[in-house]
Amino acid sequence: MxxxxxxxxxxxxxxxxxxxxxxxxxxxxxxxxxxxxxxxxxxxxxxxxxxxxxxxxxxxxxxxxxxxxxxxxxxxxxxxxxxxxxxxxxxxxxxxxxxxxxxxxxxxxxxxxxxxxxxxxxxxxxxxxxxSANKMLRNENVEVHKKYQAATETVQQLSKDKESLNQVVSRASIMEVTNFSMTPLNSKGKKTGWFTQTANLQFSYTVSKNVTAQPGDKTIYLRITRPDGDVLTKSPNNVFSFENKEIAYSATKNFEFTGDAKNDVIFWKIGEILPKGMYRAEFFIDGNRVGSFSFKFEK
Structure with a gap:
């Protein structure tokens, strides 16, 4: 056990x-x-x-x-x-x-x-x-553009200066007429103070000296405006060009311009009864108004 x-x-x-x-x-x-x-x-x-x-x-x-x-x-x-x-x-x-x-x-x-x-x-x-190359090119392009712009502005300024000079020369070459006077003449060519005896109007003037104007044969146009605004003229065909228009003239005279001052006269023969009052005489040469004056006709 x-x-x-x-x-x-x-x-x-x-x-x-x-x-x-x-x-x-x-x-x-x-x-x-x-x-x-x-x-x-x-x-x-x-x-x-x-x-x-x-x-x-x-x-x-x-x-x-x-x-x-x-x-x-x-x-x-x-x-x-x-x-x-x-x-x-x-x-x-x-x-x-x-x-x-x-x-x-x-x-x-x-x-x-x-x-x-x-x-x-x-x-x-x-x-x-x-x-980097593009940036350099852009900078160069900007510089070139600036120089081009400067050159363009210079050319434009020279062009303006030339135009201004041409305008000055053009204005300087415009002839001038001064020393105006009007003398009434009788039928015998004598000065008269009588309105009824006046047969001709003698306009005396001086073409001023101008060495810039082109010398040579010139024509001076006399334009007489009556008190009522009508222009004294012998024929409706007596016109000349002025400021792109054909306007009437009273009398003309050819002369030779040498650049020196020239005293001269131009006549208007009275063929009608002139009203009394204030008249205006304007002179034109080479398509430019070169002088004017006013006169009374009333005695």
Missing amino acids: DSIKKKNFTIITIAAVIVAILGIAVIYFVRKANQKDAEMAEIVEQMNFEKQQVEKEYSNLNQEFSGYTSNIKNDSLVKLLDNQKTKVQQLLDELRVTKSTNARRIAQLKQELATVRMVMIQYVNQIDSLN
Whole structure:
């Protein structure tokens, strides 16, 4: 009986030890498994983070390409940038569908990203060089434009000065008649103070000296206006040009102008009854009014 009890106790003891060992083993392996799961979760989290970073870099690079292509005018360079932009977009799309656990492909995509970025740096350098050259050209164009504008303004000013000078010369070349007087003459050519005895009107004048006026044969036109506004004339065909119009004249006289002052007279023969009142005498040479004066006819 005692031997049987002793044998059962031994068996129970051995079984307890085995159960304890198995319990310890189970705890160990469970802890080990949990540790591996934690490590795996950490690795997966790290790989997700890595994928997100690469994806972010691709997105930023894509935006940078968009920014450059919208600011340059070189068609060839724009085409190259567009090709790289398309490539980046394709790689970005692939990255988005690639599992985070595919470390090998993510590493490859990251390497391709580095390659594209190097290409982009080369393009950016070309863009900077072009921008610098364009800026220099724009500055040169601005300078050339300023010089051209200054030259144009100078030419315009010289043209205005020339025009002003021509106007001054033109005005200076207009002849002038001064020292006017009117003397009533009777039928014998003698001065008379009697209105009823007047047969002719003698107009005395001086053509002033003018070295600027063109010398040569000239014609002076006398235009006598009555108090009622009518012009004394012998024929309706007696007209001359003045300010783009044909106007009547009373008498004319040809003379040679040498540039020196010249005293002369011109006559109007009375062929009608003249009303008393204030008359006006105007003188014209070369299409210009060169002098005028008023006189009374009333005695």
